[in-house]
Amino acid sequence: MTEKLVIIGNGMAPGRMLEHLFECAPGRYEITIFNAEPRVNYDRIMLSPVLSGEKDYGQIIIHGDGWYIKNGITLYKGHKVTGIDRAAKTVTSDQGVTASYDKLVIATGSVPLILPVPGNNLAGVLSYRDLDDVNAMLLAAQSRAQAVVIGGGLLGLEAAAGLQSRDMDVIVVHLMPTLMERQLDPAAGYMLQRELEHRGIKVLTKAATKSIRGTQRVEGVELDDGRILPATLVVMAAGIRPSAGLAKQAGLATNRGILVDDAMRTSDPDIFALGECAEVGGRVYGLVAPLYEMARVAAARLADDPAPRFVHNDTPTKLKVTGIDLFSLGDFADGEDRQEIVLRDAAAGVYKRLVLQDNRIIGTVLYGETADGAWFNDLKKRQVDISDMRETLIFGQAYQGGSPLDPMAAVAALPDDAEICGCNGVCKGKIAGTIKEKGLTTLDQVRAHTKASASCGSCTGLVEQVMKLTLGDAYNPAAVEPMCGCTTLGHDEARRLIKAKRLKTVYAVMQELEWKTSCGCAKCRPALNYYLVCDWPGEYADDYQSRFINERAHANIQKDGTYSVVPRMWGGVTSAKELRAIADVVDAFAIPTVKVTGGQRIDMLGIKKEDLPAVWAELGKAGFVSGHAYAKGLRTVKTCVGSDWCRFGTQDSTGLGIRIEKFMWGSWTPAKVKMAVSGCPRNCAEATCKDVGIVCVDSGYEIHFGGAAGLDIKGTEVLGLVKTEDEVLQVVAALVQMYREQARYLERIYKWTRRIGVDEIRRQVLDDPSRRKAYFDRFVFSQKFAQVDPWSERVSGKDKHEFRPMATLGMEAAQ
Amino acid sequence: MTVIDKTWIEIGRLDDIPVRGARVVKTPAGCLAVFRADDDSVYALEDRCPHRGGPLSNGIVHHKSVTCPLHNWVISLETGEAQGADAGRVETYRLRVEDRRIFVDATMLAHRREA
Numbered sequence: 001m002t003e004k005l006v007i008i009g010n011g012m013a014p015g016r017m018l019e020h021l022f023e024c025a026p027g028r029y030e031i032t033i034f035n036a037e038p039r040v041n042y043d044r045i046m047l048s049p050v051l052s053g054e055k056d057y058g059q060i061i062i063h064g065d066g067w068y069i070k071n072g073i074t075l076y077k078g079h080k081v082t083g084i085d086r087a088a089k090t091v092t093s094d095q096g097v098t099a100s101y102d103k104l105v106i107a108t109g110s111v112p113l114i115l116p117v118p119g120n121n122l123a124g125v126l127s128y129r130d131l132d133d134v135n136a137m138l139l140a141a142q143s144r145a146q147a148v149v150i151g152g153g154l155l156g157l158e159a160a161a162g163l164q165s166r167d168m169d170v171i172v173v174h175l176m177p178t179l180m181e182r183q184l185d186p187a188a189g190y191m192l193q194r195e196l197e198h199r200g201i202k203v204l205t206k207a208a209t210k211s212i213r214g215t216q217r218v219e220g221v222e223l224d225d226g227r228i229l230p231a232t233l234v235v236m237a238a239g240i241r242p243s244a245g246l247a248k249q250a251g252l253a254t255n256r257g258i259l260v261d262d263a264m265r266t267s268d269p270d271i272f273a274l275g276e277c278a279e280v281g282g283r284v285y286g287l288v289a290p291l292y293e294m295a296r297v298a299a300a301r302l303a304d305d306p307a308p309r310f311v312h313n314d315t316p317t318k319l320k321v322t323g324i325d326l327f328s329l330g331d332f333a334d335g336e337d338r339q340e341i342v343l344r345d346a347a348a349g350v351y352k353r354l355v356l357q358d359n360r361i362i363g364t365v366l367y368g369e370t371a372d373g374a375w376f377n378d379l380k381k382r383q384v385d386i387s388d389m390r391e392t393l394i395f396g397q398a399y400q401g402g403s404p405l406d407p408m409a410a411v412a413a414l415p416d417d418a419e420i421c422g423c424n425g426v427c428k429g430k431i432a433g434t435i436k437e438k439g440l441t442t443l444d445q446v447r448a449h450t451k452a453s454a455s456c457g458s459c460t461g462l463v464e465q466v467m468k469l470t471l472g473d474a475y476n477p478a479a480v481e482p483m484c485g486c487t488t489l490g491h492d493e494a495r496r497l498i499k500a501k502r503l504k505t506v507y508a509v510m511q512e513l514e515w516k517t518s519c520g521c522a523k524c525r526p527a528l529n530y531y532l533v534c535d536w537p538g539e540y541a542d543d544y545q546s547r548f549i550n551e552r553a554h555a556n557i558q559k560d561g562t563y564s565v566v567p568r569m570w571g572g573v574t575s576a577k578e579l580r581a582i583a584d585v586v587d588a589f590a591i592p593t594v595k596v597t598g599g600q601r602i603d604m605l606g607i608k609k610e611d612l613p614a615v616w617a618e619l620g621k622a623g624f625v626s627g628h629a630y631a632k633g634l635r636t637v638k639t640c641v642g643s644d645w646c647r648f649g650t651q652d653s654t655g656l657g658i659r660i661e662k663f664m665w666g667s668w669t670p671a672k673v674k675m676a677v678s679g680c681p682r683n684c685a686e687a688t689c690k691d692v693g694i695v696c697v698d699s700g701y702e703i704h705f706g707g708a709a710g711l712d713i714k715g716t717e718v719l720g721l722v723k724t725e726d727e728v729l730q731v732v733a734a735l736v737q738m739y740r741e742q743a744r745y746l747e748r749i750y751k752w753t754r755r756i757g758v759d760e761i762r763r764q765v766l767d768d769p770s771r772r773k774a775y776f777d778r779f780v781f782s783q784k785f786a787q788v789d790p791w792s793e794r795v796s797g798k799d800k801h802e803f804r805p806m807a808t809l810g811m812e813a814a815q
Numbered sequence: 816m817t818v819i820d821k822t823w824i825e826i827g828r829l830d831d832i833p834v835r836g837a838r839v840v841k842t843p844a845g846c847l848a849v850f851r852a853d854d855d856s857v858y859a860l861e862d863r864c865p866h867r868g869g870p871l872s873n874g875i876v877h878h879k880s881v882t883c884p885l886h887n888w889v890i891s892l893e894t895g896e897a898q899g900a901d902a903g904r905v906e907t908y909r910l911r912v913e914d915r916r917i918f919v920d921a922t923m924l925a926h927r928r929e930a
Contacts (some may be wrong), residue, residue: 519835519853522875522882522889545835549873549884557884561870609873806827806838806849809924 002030006091006099008081009107010035012044013275013291015062020299022071031073032099037130038078040065045288045456048320051134051162054500064768084250086268103270103302106247106258110240110276119212125234128159141166145232148221150209152179154319156237161321164201165502171202171229173209183317183328188351188367195324242277242284257284262309264298274298280310288423288455289315316377316422318458322500327373330380332363343394352394359387372396374462378418411465420462423455431463432470441475484523486515491744495531504536506543527745533668534740537782550630552802554790555612563612564605566629567619571639571658572600581622589615599636599674601627610803616791625789633668637661642679651696653679656725663729666787670743688716691749692732701728705735706753714750717758720766734765734775823911823918837872844924847908848872850892852879857910857917858892865903
């Protein structure tokens with residue numbers, strides 16, 4: 001008989017515990033989770049990148065809704081547990097749900113410390129713990145006003161950097177003389193402060209908050225010395241304390257946190273506690289590595305494995321602010337019996353300090369250059385006597401044993417039990433072993449199977465080196481091809497930085513990302529322009545001069561400098577009136593060639609550039625709009641006649657094609673997008689070689705994607721089957737939006753799919769409803785600005801200069 | 816000396832050309848492509864790529880070069896020479912800018928007609 005396991009809290013620690021539990025005791029428990037937050041399990045370490053705009057919520061979800069369903073978990077979202085009845089073995093939520101348990105796990109996490117000062121409950125005073133806080137900060141940041149962050153520790157500084165990258169003026173108020181004093185010594189703290197100030201964040205140290213001022217909303221912060229800092233947003237990041245109230249109320253032993261033994265068991269043997277709420281061996285924890293260790297131990301105990309015990313380990317600290325490298329580990333206080341080795345290069349912004357006791361490393365602070373963090377951590381963990389390399393120790397692993405080692409050799413020299421991923425406690429041997437055992441070849445696979453580099457990502461470089469060592473030439477890691485000769489950045493990196501640094505013009509990108517040329521070239525400018533159009537809908541003003549001529553003239557240039565014009569024929573359906581209008585235009589402008597295209601439309605070729613606006617004006621009168629036959633955007637949606645006429649038709653393929661085209665026209669994409677809808681599997685619209693294709697069947701609509709019938713020939717991949725037209729629209733728009741956001745400029749869907757993987761795309765746009773919705777919503781938002789007919793704009797006079805000569809000189813001029 | 820002045824013909828104003836853009840000037844000797852670079856300097860080239868005759872005025876302008884819209888040859892605005900591995904050259908024309916008005920040297924147009 002299955003036992004009942006109830007979990008209070010749905011953070012990263014219980015999520016990881018369940019993963020272990022499903023591995024070692026699948027099916028043993030019937031699981032119920034109560035989550036006070038109204039959502040699934042997401043990666044809280046990544047809240048800072050969400051705040052700074054480097055990631056969005058969809059990208060930090062660890063377990064989507066599908067995972068809970070697949071594992072038969074009952075998840076109560078937005079239910080706060082209000083009581084535990086240990087006699088009856090039940091818990092009850094504030095929504096009135098009661099669940100009984102055989103085993104209970106408390107993972108209530110922590111609550112932020114709110115300073116007990118007047119005004120701390122005003123509107124506009126936030127903490128920094130969960131997605132709601134981040135969303136509230138983003139909302140406040142829209143007003144571009146002044147933020148005060150109270151607390152200059154890890155969280156406070158990440159919040160400050162995030163808000164600043166959202167264009168807010170930010171002041172950090174810190175009680176102690178230097179920043180991050182628990183992780184950094186004063187010298188490194190000072191360098192960090194200078195770097196933040198250089199970025200425009202104001203830092204006040206030795207500053208105590210006296211009160212928060214304001215009547216309804218926060219208006220300012222008053223300091224002890226009488227200074228008043230105006231503020232529209234105050235973020236309290238002064239620390240956290242374990243959330244142990246519920247356990248205490250249930251009569252469990254608590255101190256600072258819920259007291260547990262090294263098996264994660266509380267004073268009640270049927271109740272476990274883990275995560276930030278638990279206190280073990282007199283310590284409470286806030287970093288992810290020990291919390292994951294607790295998860296491993298708790299899972300083992302729930303599976304009746306008595307061996308694993310929780311052991312304390314120092315965990316390195318890193319600050320997740322783009323461009324600031326900082327590493328801190330262990331104990332670095334001065335002491336009689338301690339010695340230190342310091343390397344300081346203020347000009348280069350590098351500071352390294354090792355604290356030694358009995359010739360062994362007990363503490364490390366690295367600022368500016370942190371590559372050797374893993375090596376120092378390993379020396380410390382293994383208590384290596386460093387006397388022999390004392391003179392060169394501070395220069396790092398590369399300088400041991402004579403000539404400098406290359407970075408690969410440095411990783412090769414690490415022992416198998418050296419820790420590579422601090423967050424997930426994954427050592428080198430485990431990564432190498434799993435790669436060999438499971439035949440892994442990509443970083444994503446290694447992340448999926450070992451969890452290495454899957455949390456904060458700062459060890460990605462090391463993981464790739466281990467892959468290189470293990471796979472040899474079979475692995476070609478970061479062979480990033482630069483966008484063009486103007487930069488060393490690849491497309492993905494440039495795009496990530498555009499978002500992170502909130503760059504909003506082509507020239508700001510080149511300035512900030514240190515382009516080598518004054519204004520780019522014909523390769524990078526159109527690419528950057530596309531990324532900006534896609535990433536900042538409604539904000540970015542299209543850079544006309546960075547568009548290829550076809551997208552400037554809204555027609556296709558031909559070999560003789562004339563143009564061809566293709567009006568939209570929705571779903572390939574036309575009428576006598578439309579055909580007559582086309583015939584009249586062809587006559588009026590003496591258009592030499594009229595041809596039917598492969599996309600079920602009519603192409604008029606050989607039109608002089610100067611005539612284009614007049615041609616469009618005539619076509620416009622008959623109701624024609626641009627067919628975007630020239631665009632990196634949605635081209636055609638080809639259809640067959642479907643159930644309207646065809647004796648085999650299963651659905652209204654023509655109607656669906658027209659609906660998709662009307663919904664999606666005008667959107668700019670990395671490369672052209674051609675679609676088709678076939679009314680039955682005979683597939684007369686040839687949907688299975690398109691970028692996106694729909695094949696109608698009796699039971700619904702089969703969605704295909706990633707086909708090609710050009711330079712390459714490739715059949716589509718099947719994304720999945722949906723039941724209604726509305727669902728088709730949802731999924732197709734989400735798929736195209738994911739492609740718009742992730743593909744490199746000029747990369748067709750099939751090439752992008754080869755890079756990302758069919759499964760990953762399916763997971764994001766089909767299996768995960770919340771992610772699909774997010775993509776869909778972003779697509780719809782961007783369409784608000786994209787669905788403007790460029791032809792009628794130009795008929796009304798836009799970009800006149802494009803179509804007219806600047807001057808016409810007569811014969812006399814040349815005499 | 817007045818003879819020399821008369822050979823300069825006004826073809827438009829600097830502001831008629833977008834920065835990093837081009838306009839066409841039609842002449843009996845064929846079309847000229849008149850470019851405005853990112854530093855506001857202006858250049859006039861024959862509007863025919865040496866490769867397959869593409870209209871250079873329709874290309875993307877970057878620093879002192881233009882990329883032909885047909886097959887991506889890159890042509891120097893200063894010399895008219897094809898850049899990189901490609902070989903070829905287009906005619907260049909002297910321009911003068913005064914008070915944001917652009918003048919072309921008409922003697923060169925005349926020469927081209929004779930040629």
